[in-house]
Amino acid sequence: MEANGLIYIAGALMMGLGALGAAIGIGNLGGKYMEGIARQPELIPMLRTQMFIVLGLVDAVPMISVGIAFYLLFAVA
Amino acid sequence: MAAGAQTGSEYIKHHLTNWTFGKDPSDGVWKIAETAQQAQEMGFYAIHLDSMGWSVALGFIFILLFSIVGKKATTGVPGGLQNSIEIIIEFIDSNVRDTFSHTNKLIAPMALTAFVWVLLMNLMDLVPVDFIPQIATYIGVHVYGMDPHHVYFKIVPTTDPNVTMGMSLSVFFLALFYSVKNKGMGGFVGELTLHPFTSKNFLIKLILIPINLFLEGVSLLAKPISHGLRLFGNLYAGEMIFILIALLPLYAQWTLSVPWAIFHILVIVLQAFIFMVLMVVYMNMAHDTGDH
Numbered sequence: 001m002e003a004n005g006l007i008y009i010a011g012a013l014m015m016g017l018g019a020l021g022a023a024i025g026i027g028n029l030g031g032k033y034m035e036g037i038a039r040q041p042e043l044i045p046m047l048r049t050q051m052f053i054v055l056g057l058v059d060a061v062p063m064i065s066v067g068i069a070f071y072l073l074f075a076v077a
Numbered sequence: 078m079a080a081g082a083q084t085g086s087e088y089i090k091h092h093l094t095n096w097t098f099g100k101d102p103s104d105g106v107w108k109i110a111e112t113a114q115q116a117q118e119m120g121f122y123a124i125h126l127d128s129m130g131w132s133v134a135l136g137f138i139f140i141l142l143f144s145i146v147g148k149k150a151t152t153g154v155p156g157g158l159q160n161s162i163e164i165i166i167e168f169i170d171s172n173v174r175d176t177f178s179h180t181n182k183l184i185a186p187m188a189l190t191a192f193v194w195v196l197l198m199n200l201m202d203l204v205p206v207d208f209i210p211q212i213a214t215y216i217g218v219h220v221y222g223m224d225p226h227h228v229y230f231k232i233v234p235t236t237d238p239n240v241t242m243g244m245s246l247s248v249f250f251l252a253l254f255y256s257v258k259n260k261g262m263g264g265f266v267g268e269l270t271l272h273p274f275t276s277k278n279f280l281i282k283l284i285l286i287p288i289n290l291f292l293e294g295v296s297l298l299a300k301p302i303s304h305g306l307r308l309f310g311n312l313y314a315g316e317m318i319f320i321l322i323a324l325l326p327l328y329a330q331w332t333l334s335v336p337w338a339i340f341h342i343l344v345i346v347l348q349a350f351i352f353m354v355l356m357v358v359y360m361n362m363a364h365d366t367g368d369h
Contacts, residue, residue, distance in 0.1 A: 049172075052347060052350070053350075053351060053354055055347070056347040056350070056351040057307070057351065059311075059344075059347070060307040060310060060311055060351075063314045063315075063344070064306070064307075064310030064313075066318075067310060067314025067315075067317045067318075068310075068314075070314070070318065070321060071089075071093075071317060074085060074321060075086050075093070076086075
């Protein structure tokens with residue numbers, strides 16, 4: 001029971017902290033992208049590709065933590 | 078969910094176990110693992126038949142499709158298939174041109190292969206989680222007389238860390254090869270030992286070598302690991318959530334699986350694209366000789 005409780009807390013921490021960090025990162029990224037395209041709309045296609053690359057890099061971290069957290073919660077606990 | 082006797086966590090574990098062929102340590106016979114426990118004990122020299130089979134088959138589909146379209150390509154009005162393949166090739170070509178600033182004939186075909194192959198392997202994630210494993214179980218039970226709980230079949234090769242780490246390690250070794258080829262052994266070692274901190278004084282330079290080697294070594298080794306684990310983690314998380322949705326009663330599944338599948342289309346393409354871009358970036362770093 002004790003160990004199971006710790007696994008639930010571990011899963012919650014993983015998902016929560018992973019999502020927190022990535023949300024700050026993606027918020028920053030999207031804000032800067034908006035500023036950039038407002039200043040120079042002709043750069044939209046180039047900036048969009050670059051933004052999606054970084055988005056994918058940042059997005060990977062919370063996705064991985066969600067996957068591992070679900071594995072812990074449903075398959076281990 | 079056909080197997081009613083299974084609990085949720087058994088169902089998940091069953092879906093996350095590969096069809097493994099290896100040497101059983103208890104009696105030393107090469108055979109197909111019957112339980113997840115056995116598959117785990119087979120250790121390093123075991124081979125995942127399902128991951129290998131699907132990835133090789135999808136690779137052949139890619140090669141055949143592209144070669145057939147390439148041979149039949151017309152300069153007149155192209156059909157839909159030729160159009161879409163031209164779009165993919167132009168997309169890869171422009172991306173490689175933007176990111177890769179040196180001359181190497183290998184990079185663009187390699188980027189195309191990596192992108193389309195990873196995309197096809199990721200696309201297997203959109204096949205319903207029970208569909209092909211159930212067919213495999215049916216064949217296993219009725220043709221080979223196996224216990225239905227001992228038929229393991231995982232159809233998404235990129236949810237197997239062995240596949241993704243294999244690909245990222247191949248890229249890593251190729252990058253090492255081109256580093257040594259373009260910079261020379263001295264240049265490569267120099268980049269590892271003299272790079273972030275440097276000094277005019279020879280003695281201080283000598284003292285800084287271990288610090289530089291540590292920092293550069295960590296960043297060198299982190300590249301293939303994060304490259305492979307990023308793809309694996311995303312697809313594993315996606316597959317995991319599809320499996321969890323499959324635990325719901327049948328009438329309720331579509332409310333969650335449809336939105337998740339639509340969102341997952343973005344993830345699939347994005348991760349294939351990122352795998353390709355990172356590969357080209359690492360290759361570009363291997364060709365940067367430093368004299369700008």
